[in-house]
Amino acid sequence: MITVSRLLRQPATLVCLAFLLLLVVAAVAAPWLAPYDPSAVNVTGRLEGPSAAHWLGTDELGRDQLSRLIYGTRIALRASVQAVGLALVLGVPAGLVIGYFGGWWDRVAMRVVDAVSSIPALLLAFGVIALLGRGLTNAMLGVSVIFAIQLLRLTRGMVLAERELPYVDAARVLGLSAPRIMFGQILPNVAGPLIVQSSIYLGFAQLFEAMLSFLGLGVDVGDASWGQMLDRSRAYVGDQPWLPVFPGLAIMLTVLAFNLIGDGLRDAMSGARAPAPTWKPPPVRLVPAEPTRALLSVRSLTVAFPGAATVVEDVSFDIAEGEVFGLVGESGSGKTMTALALAGLLPPPGAVTQGSVRLAGRELLGLPDHELAALRGPEIGMIFQDPQSALSPVHTIGRQLIEPLRTHEGLSRRAALDRAAELLTLVGVPDARRRLGDHPHQFSGGMAQRVVIARALAAGPRLLIADEPTTALDVTVQCQVLDLLLDLRERFGMTILLITHDLGVVADVCDRVAVMRAGRIVEQAPVGGLFTTPEHPYTAALLAASGGAHA
Amino acid sequence: MRKLILSRLVALPPMLLLVSVVVFLLTRVGVDPTRQMLGEGASEAQRAALRQQLGYDQPLVVQFGSWLGQVFRGDLGTSFFTQQPIVSSLAERLPVTLAMVAGGTLLAIAVGVPAGIWGALRAGSAIDRMITAVTSAGLAMPGFWLALLLMLFFAVELRWFPVLGFTRFADGPGMWAYGLVLPCVALGLHSAAVIARQTRGAMAETLRAPYVRALRAVGTPRRRIVYRYALRNAMVPILTAAGHEVVVLLAVSFVVERVFAIPGTGTLILDAVVRNDVPVLQGGIVLVACLVVLINLAVDVGYGLLDPKARPQ
Numbered sequence: 127m128i129t130v131s132r133l134l135r136q137p138a139t140l141v142c143l144a145f146l147l148l149l150v151v152a153a154v155a156a157p158w159l160a161p162y163d164p165s166a167v168n169v170t171g172r173l174e175g176p177s178a179a180h181w182l183g184t185d186e187l188g189r190d191q192l193s194r195l196i197y198g199t200r201i202a203l204r205a206s207v208q209a210v211g212l213a214l215v216l217g218v219p220a221g222l223v224i225g226y227f228g229g230w231w232d233r234v235a236m237r238v239v240d241a242v243s244s245i246p247a248l249l250l251a252f253g254v255i256a257l258l259g260r261g262l263t264n265a266m267l268g269v270s271v272i273f274a275i276q277l278l279r280l281t282r283g284m285v286l287a288e289r290e291l292p293y294v295d296a297a298r299v300l301g302l303s304a305p306r307i308m309f310g311q312i313l314p315n316v317a318g319p320l321i322v323q324s325s326i327y328l329g330f331a332q333l334f335e336a337m338l339s340f341l342g343l344g345v346d347v348g349d350a351s352w353g354q355m356l357d358r359s360r361a362y363v364g365d366q367p368w369l370p371v372f373p374g375l376a377i378m379l380t381v382l383a384f385n386l387i388g389d390g391l392r393d394a395m396s397g398a399r400a401p402a403p404t405w406k407p408p409p410v411r412l413v414p415a416e417p418t419r420a421l422l423s424v425r426s427l428t429v430a431f432p433g434a435a436t437v438v439e440d441v442s443f444d445i446a447e448g449e450v451f452g453l454v455g456e457s458g459s460g461k462t463m464t465a466l467a468l469a470g471l472l473p474p475p476g477a478v479t480q481g482s483v484r485l486a487g488r489e490l491l492g493l494p495d496h497e498l499a500a501l502r503g504p505e506i507g508m509i510f511q512d513p514q515s516a517l518s519p520v521h522t523i524g525r526q527l528i529e530p531l532r533t534h535e536g537l538s539r540r541a542a543l544d545r546a547a548e549l550l551t552l553v554g555v556p557d558a559r560r561r562l563g564d565h566p567h568q569f570s571g572g573m574a575q576r577v578v579i580a581r582a583l584a585a586g587p588r589l590l591i592a593d594e595p596t597t598a599l600d601v602t603v604q605c606q607v608l609d610l611l612l613d614l615r616e617r618f619g620m621t622i623l624l625i626t627h628d629l630g631v632v633a634d635v636c637d638r639v640a641v642m643r644a645g646r647i648v649e650q651a652p653v654g655g656l657f658t659t660p661e662h663p664y665t666a667a668l669l670a671a672s673g674g675a676h677a
Numbered sequence: 678m679r680k681l682i683l684s685r686l687v688a689l690p691p692m693l694l695l696v697s698v699v700v701f702l703l704t705r706v707g708v709d710p711t712r713q714m715l716g717e718g719a720s721e722a723q724r725a726a727l728r729q730q731l732g733y734d735q736p737l738v739v740q741f742g743s744w745l746g747q748v749f750r751g752d753l754g755t756s757f758f759t760q761q762p763i764v765s766s767l768a769e770r771l772p773v774t775l776a777m778v779a780g781g782t783l784l785a786i787a788v789g790v791p792a793g794i795w796g797a798l799r800a801g802s803a804i805d806r807m808i809t810a811v812t813s814a815g816l817a818m819p820g821f822w823l824a825l826l827l828m829l830f831f832a833v834e835l836r837w838f839p840v841l842g843f844t845r846f847a848d849g850p851g852m853w854a855y856g857l858v859l860p861c862v863a864l865g866l867h868s869a870a871v872i873a874r875q876t877r878g879a880m881a882e883t884l885r886a887p888y889v890r891a892l893r894a895v896g897t898p899r900r901r902i903v904y905r906y907a908l909r910n911a912m913v914p915i916l917t918a919a920g921h922e923v924v925v926l927l928a929v930s931f932v933v934e935r936v937f938a939i940p941g942t943g944t945l946i947l948d949a950v951v952r953n954d955v956p957v958l959q960g961g962i963v964l965v966a967c968l969v970v971l972i973n974l975a976v977d978v979g980y981g982l983l984d985p986k987a988r989p990q
Binding site for chain 2: 237238240241242244245246247248249250252253254255256257329333336337340341342343356357359360363364367370371374377378379381382385386466469471473495496499500501502503504506507508510512515516517518519520521526529530533534565567578581582584585
């Protein structure tokens with residue numbers, strides 16, 4: 127139902143549905159709508175251009191183009207619906223059965239499927255025509271087989287995933303028979319993508335009908351089909367250039383309508399798409415702030431997603447040089463958004479709407495991205511929660527480690543690689559030189575996080591923002607990575623903003639803490655004070671919930 | 678890498694065998710060539726004699742065995758009608774088909790990939806919406822209709838190109854190539870729409886990936902992120918689309934041949950369909966299926982080159 131109401135809010139889809147309705151009406155009511163008999167020959171009025179008598183002109187036998195076009199909708203719709211209908215009847219049940227039972231049958235069936243799908247649909251149609259004789263129905267049979275095979279593949283793939291889900295187990299426990307599970311339980315759950323694909327295949331089928339008729343393998347010479355009209359126009363375009371225009375437009379618009387409806391259905395089922403990132407920060411209302419001696423000074427920072435919630439509201443804090451400052455709160459409290467806002471890396475459409483962020487006295491908000499980019503690395507470093515996703519899967523570690531060295535220090539490739547190996551050794555990756563040539567998937571989570579830390583430290587940042595740096599790691603590795611961070615802080619003289627939901631970590635490593643809840647800071651205190659005498663009831667609740675974290 | 682190629686090559690023969698079974702069944706079962714060759718007037722004795730001569734009187738398995746044996750020796754038989762060896766007629770027709778497919782594919786990539794990147798970088802802007810609209814229209818446009826319109830405009834109206842009349846390669850490579858420009862453009866623009874669409878989607882996806890944010894967090898310049906990292910990651914889906922498009926172009930080129938009256942593989946196969954010339958049809962479909970299998974092999978190897986996880990460890 128949500129899908130339908132979403133669909134009804136897509137103007138393009140509505141226009142396409144209306145167009146298809148028009149085609150259906152044209153096909154059904156062709157004898158009443160067509161101004162002339164589509165096969166009435168008129169030798170004196172042949173190859174005319176569009177006129178009042180013949181809106182779309184006449185062909186080489188003087189037949190009215192508009193009437194032929196209207197009758198052509200019958201062939202077009204019949205061919206598409208036949209081809210896709212048959213494909214659904216053949217492909218979907220086969221895919222359900224093969225996917226559900228799997229095993230040996232699956233392996234054999236998929237090999238055959240691979241073999242048949244290496245014959246393009248057009249050639250399979252040729253083969254079927256050779257076998258069964260000419261005619262549109264036979265020709266579309268070959269196309270249908272290819273559609274069926276693709277639907278089989280799609281269905282099987284989805285069933286393989288579905289049959290592992292709890293509802294299928296539940297149905298088995300309830301004693302439902304296999305056919306009832308397949309058709310009653312699984313099919314409704316995989317129907318969405320099948321409907322989308324069918325709509326797109328209806329368009330493809332139209333293209334194939336046109337191609338086959340154009341090649342003279344489709345309809346009989348007497349019948350009017352758009353593809354056949356195009357075929358006949360070839361010989362006469364020199365005399366009447368309008369001839370190929372309208373049948374082609376009819377084909378294109380029909381295919382377009384099916385495609386757009388498919389797209390609309392997909393969007394309606396999946397919901398809105400996330401927008402791509404933008405490099406241009408939207409305007410910010412800067413809040414005037416008095417100078418402080420802190421390294422990082424944040425005032426009244428507010429982050430909002432247009433049309434949605436304000437995720438960070440009026441956040442202010444200072445971090446002194448050399449301090450380890452903790453920002454704690456449960457997930458969704460705005461910690462990460464705060465961190466991303468500081469570095470100018472908010473995911474669009476999220477944006478800082480007001481506030482002030484000063485690093486060593488310099489205002490960061492409102493800086494153009496290329497100026498911020500120059501600060502990211504030597505001034506601000508950042509570590510993310512999931513180290514694997516912070517590394518490009520198709521590039522070597524070495525290639526990714528030397529990025530900041532080449533950008534900020536202007537090192538040559540060779541020098542940068544030497545330095546990268548040193549950094550890797552420093553963060554505790556054994557056999558660093560050789561590992562520079564490895565790809566991220568060859569590293570464990572803990573090792574990958576060390577790589578990401580090495581990259582963040584490469585340009586020697588004054589402030590390191592570590593966003594849940596240990597959350598995605600095994601418990602045993604968590605301590606090692608934290609110890610490494612503290613060790614590096616002393617070595618590099620860094621200031622650290624540590625974002626975490628783990629109060630135990632805070633107690634261990636932080637000097638001061640701010641507690642965030644629902645986008646606001648509810649309490650800010652030195653670590654000792656916060657743990658012994660929490661002022662805000664939420665902090666107390668958080669402490670109570672984490673139980674023995676302090677010990 | 679060598680391991681990957683080897684494993685794919687090992688999988689090739691069983692695949693080709695299965696393909697040949699499918700093609701054989703498709704074109705042989707239930708087909709009686711004598712009706713076509715001798716006409717309706719021939720006596721049953723004459724038919725039986727011809728069937729025996731062609732080997733159609735034997736059990737299917739035997740027929741398949743001898744046909745496969747022939748194919749292995751590089752002999753696809755001779756045409757029922759022209760009596761020409763099929764291998765040599767295919768060899769004569771294939772180059773022009775391959776030239777059209779190659780030209781079309783190159784054009785499709787050259788136009789589609791930059792257009793897709795452009796759209797992804799300006800997602801939601803007027804330019805992006807315009808590119809999306811043009812690609813949607815391109816996807817829906819029948820390739821042969823575009824070919825017809827191109828011919829109408831550039832050859833019939835402007836007279837920049839010869840209307841019909843194909844120049845054989847041997848008679849002048851320059852004119853041969855000139856005659857293939859419009860067919861390649863018609864094929865390429867259609868596929869360009871598909872590739873642009875795939876590229877735009879893949880780039881929009883990779884530009885949202887966490888590693889892009891992580892690269893920005895160390896100050897990597899935008900240009901390098903887009904072209905060296907995001908594009909490189911987006912190339913796997915782009916390759917999938919391109920591989921698929923090569924196969925589509927191969928089939929659509931058969932139709933486009935008819936527009937420009939180019940005597941390519943498609944015309945040969947189409948004539949065989951019309952005349953029910955079974956050996957030529959068989960040979961043609963086997964050739965195309967083998968080309969498709971090889972294209973898929975190339976795409977698989979491409980995955981290995983692009984994605985380290987696709988390489989056997």
